[in-house]
Amino acid sequence: MSATDHALHVLALPFAAFVILAVLPWLRRKGRAAGWLSIIAVAVALYRALTVWAGGGRGEATWAWIPADGGPIATVGVLVDELSAAMLVLVTLVSLLVQIYSLSYLDRETPPALGRYYTYQSLFAFSMLGLVLSPSFLQMFIFWELVGLCSYLLIGYWYDRPSAARAAVKAFWITKLGDLGFVVGIVMLWASTGTFEFGALFRMAAERTLPAAGLGLIMVLIYLGAVGKSAQFPLHVWLPDAMEGPTPVSALIHAATMVTAGVFMVTRAMPLFRLVPDVLALIGWVGAFTALLAATMACVEGDIKRVLAYSTVSQLGYMMAAAGAGAADAGFFHLLTHGVFKALLFLAAGAVIHAVGTNDIFRMGGLFRALPQAGVVFIVGTLALTGVPPLAGFFSKEAVLAGVWEGRMTGPFLMLALTAFLTAFYMFRVIFIAFFGRAHAESHPHDAPPLMAGPLWVLAGLTVAIGLRFVVAGAGEHHGPGWLAPLSIGLALAGFLLATAMYQRRLLEPARLAAVFPLNVLDVMARHRYGLDALYAGLYRALILGFSRLIGWIDRYLVDGLVNFGSAWTLRAGDLLRRIQSGRAQDYVYGVAFGVLLLFVWAQWVRR
Amino acid sequence: MGAPGLHAYLVLAALVFAIGLFGVLTRRNAIGILLGIELMLNAVNINLVAFARFNADLVGLVFTLFTIPITVAEVGVGLAIIIAIFRARKTIEADHLNLLRG
Numbered sequence: 001m002s003a004t005d006h007a008l009h010v011l012a013l014p015f016a017a018f019v020i021l022a023v024l025p026w027l028r029r030k031g032r033a034a035g036w037l038s039i040i041a042v043a044v045a046l047y048r049a050l051t052v053w054a055g056g057g058r059g060e061a062t063w064a065w066i067p068a069d070g071g072p073i074a075t076v077g078v079l080v081d082e083l084s085a086a087m088l089v090l091v092t093l094v095s096l097l098v099q100i101y102s103l104s105y106l107d108r109e110t111p112p113a114l115g116r117y118y119t120y121q122s123l124f125a126f127s128m129l130g131l132v133l134s135p136s137f138l139q140m141f142i143f144w145e146l147v148g149l150c151s152y153l154l155i156g157y158w159y160d161r162p163s164a165a166r167a168a169v170k171a172f173w174i175t176k177l178g179d180l181g182f183v184v185g186i187v188m189l190w191a192s193t194g195t196f197e198f199g200a201l202f203r204m205a206a207e208r209t210l211p212a213a214g215l216g217l218i219m220v221l222i223y224l225g226a227v228g229k230s231a232q233f234p235l236h237v238w239l240p241d242a243m244e245g246p247t248p249v250s251a252l253i254h255a256a257t258m259v260t261a262g263v264f265m266v267t268r269a270m271p272l273f274r275l276v277p278d279v280l281a282l283i284g285w286v287g288a289f290t291a292l293l294a295a296t297m298a299c300v301e302g303d304i305k306r307v308l309a310y311s312t313v314s315q316l317g318y319m320m321a322a323a324g325a326g327a328a329d330a331g332f333f334h335l336l337t338h339g340v341f342k343a344l345l346f347l348a349a350g351a352v353i354h355a356v357g358t359n360d361i362f363r364m365g366g367l368f369r370a371l372p373q374a375g376v377v378f379i380v381g382t383l384a385l386t387g388v389p390p391l392a393g394f395f396s397k398e399a400v401l402a403g404v405w406e407g408r409m410t411g412p413f414l415m416l417a418l419t420a421f422l423t424a425f426y427m428f429r430v431i432f433i434a435f436f437g438r439a440h441a442e443s444h445p446h447d448a449p450p451l452m453a454g455p456l457w458v459l460a461g462l463t464v465a466i467g468l469r470f471v472v473a474g475a476g477e478h479h480g481p482g483w484l485a486p487l488s489i490g491l492a493l494a495g496f497l498l499a500t501a502m503y504q505r506r507l508l509e510p511a512r513l514a515a516v517f518p519l520n521v522l523d524v525m526a527r528h529r530y531g532l533d534a535l536y537a538g539l540y541r542a543l544i545l546g547f548s549r550l551i552g553w554i555d556r557y558l559v560d561g562l563v564n565f566g567s568a569w570t571l572r573a574g575d576l577l578r579r580i581q582s583g584r585a586q587d588y589v590y591g592v593a594f595g596v597l598l599l600f601v602w603a604q605w606v607r608r
Numbered sequence: 609m610g611a612p613g614l615h616a617y618l619v620l621a622a623l624v625f626a627i628g629l630f631g632v633l634t635r636r637n638a639i640g641i642l643l644g645i646e647l648m649l650n651a652v653n654i655n656l657v658a659f660a661r662f663n664a665d666l667v668g669l670v671f672t673l674f675t676i677p678i679t680v681a682e683v684g685v686g687l688a689i690i691i692a693i694f695r696a697r698k699t700i701e702a703d704h705l706n707l708l709r710g
Contacts, residue, residue: 581708583705583706583707583708583709584703584705584706585702586632586633586641586702589632589633590633593629593633
């Protein structure tokens with residue numbers, strides 16, 4: 001079997017699980033049985049994905065989709081290359097672990113709700129795999145919207161909670177804003193080149209036959225889709241709210257896979273972005289700025305999942321900055337390692353939340369003794385995230401920083417370096433507050449059950465193993481200057497030391513530090529999320545709701561008014577005509593006689 | 609004074625017709641209305657006979673001979689209806705028979 005056949009199987013398995021669960025309600029309502037079906041499907045898909053990845057076979061298989069005179073307008077198919085093969089493994093691996101973990105994490109759900117959860121999970125796995133295998137912009141966009149739908153459904157999984165329903169709608173709205181640009185960009189690109197195919201477009205780009213006029217605008221519009229999906233400034237506001245969904249969902253969709261779709265798309269379309277260096281520079285600056293902004297917000301957040309969400313936004317900024325600096329492979333490398341260790345962090349946080357029943361780190365404390373497994377893997381994930389060798393994150397972060405430095409983007413490089421320092425600070429802040437510090441006497445948390453602990457250890461093992469592999473093999477072509485590795489380790493160490501001083505040794509009182517001049521302004525601004533949420537809420541209220549009210553008024557008073565006017569006058573005219581019908585035969589004879597008289601007058605004098 | 613001409617017959621017929629119409633419109637008693645209808649029909653008969661006489665055409669007379677029995681039959685049916693109404697409603701006042709009022 002060829003690589004594309006294997007890839008089709010990877011795609012078909014979760015889809016089959018989804019269809020079975022969708023059309024067989026009795027199976028879906030069994031809950032755990034539905035879960036196992038979904039898990040088995042994605043497990044076999046993982047095996048197939050590993051076959052594709054390790055087999056080394058690459059290729060493309062497409063079928064005509066929209067027929068037209070002079071060849072089909074669009075095609076569907078699968079494109080297997082290094083990029084999509086790696087993504088296949090990441091998506092199926094994290095999906096599998098998250099689905100196994102969810103069986104235990106969601107053990108208090110009713111069976112029908114659990115069945116619904118696994119139906120969505122299967123649909124998501126299918127959609128994400130379809131996205132990474134897309135050989136054309138059009139197919140990518142379709143799956144892009146499908147993963148957006150799954151994100152909406154899973155954020156709103158506890159739809160009876162108003163905050164979750166609101167967060168789901170917010171995520172949908174904000175990402176749609178970016179998707180609008182994406183679809184317009186795709187159509188404009190099609191209008192000027194006549195194709196959606198990556199292959200054909202890249203050939204044109206290589207032969208320099210791509211029409212240059214308007215390409216800058218088109219690529220900015222396409223990039224806008226990635227801004228929404230990958231939570232780049234200024235559309236990053238939905239991701240922290242998306243934490244209303246179940247924690248495994250956050251780990252899968254809002255850390256490891258879906259949010260990285262934007263980075264993946266930019267990486268995939270890199271030959272096109274290279275033609276417009278200004279857009280690339282924009283991507284780099286926005287990415288670095290997003291990384292820094294999100295890191296500052298993570299420093300003042302008290303909700304463990306939201307800290308991780310801001311951290312995800314921040315790391316997505318890293319990946320985008322690398323892509324913008326022309327080191328897309330470094331960004332993609334970071335995407336893969338980040339997918340593993342961020343899923344690990346989320347699942348570890350989920351184990352903690354499951355045990356103590358709160359998200360608030362200030363109501364945790366001293367958890368390391370009670371939850372040694374969750375604590376150890378959380379620390380492993382943190383070390384990877386902060387870039388401590390020899391863990392996976394060190395190499396990818398190093399590659400990103402080197403790539404940005406080599407891209408001669410000094411501004412973004414400085415922002416990313418500062419972010420590295422802040423990352424270490426806010427992650428160790430969480431660790432010291434939640435896992436060490438004083439324990440709360442009233443809680444007796446239990447450590448993760450086997451179904452949760454298993455995936456945690458697998459991910460922790462992978463985080464270490466990937467890192468060790470690069471210790472042996474050496475990482476990529478981006479090495480950067482010699483002072484880079486000491487610098488990044490030094491920054492992480494500085495962040496760690498500051499967090500230790502503030503939250504462990506209590507040498508510096510956080511409240512007093514936050515009152516010193518430049519920090520107090522930053523503190524207040526970060527706590528208010530730089531006013532962006534308020535700004536969007538205000539704009540939403542003013543524009544959308546205002547417009548809706550206007551439309552409502554027009555509908556109520558103009559459209560309905562016209563209809564009511566017509567019906568009222570019909571009624572009144574009928575009422576008037578009704579009075580003629582007296583029911584007395586003589587009145588009718590009067591009418592007949594009068595009519596005959598009129599006819600007579602007409603015939604005698606008028607007609608002539 | 610010679611024999612009256614066609615004009616005189618037509619005026620007579622018109623008068624009889626008008627009297628009949630007046631009766632139909634103003635009478636409140638159903639039998640009165642029926643009588644009015646009879647007068648109007650007979651005004652037509654006068655016209656037919658008069659035209660037959662002055663145009664020397666027998667068709668008018670034949671028509672009249674048909675009209676008279678039809679009129680009789682009509683009165684018979686009309687009276688039967690009135691009796692049926694009286695049995696049902698205990699009145700033959702036309703003003704009270706307004707079941708079809710809109």
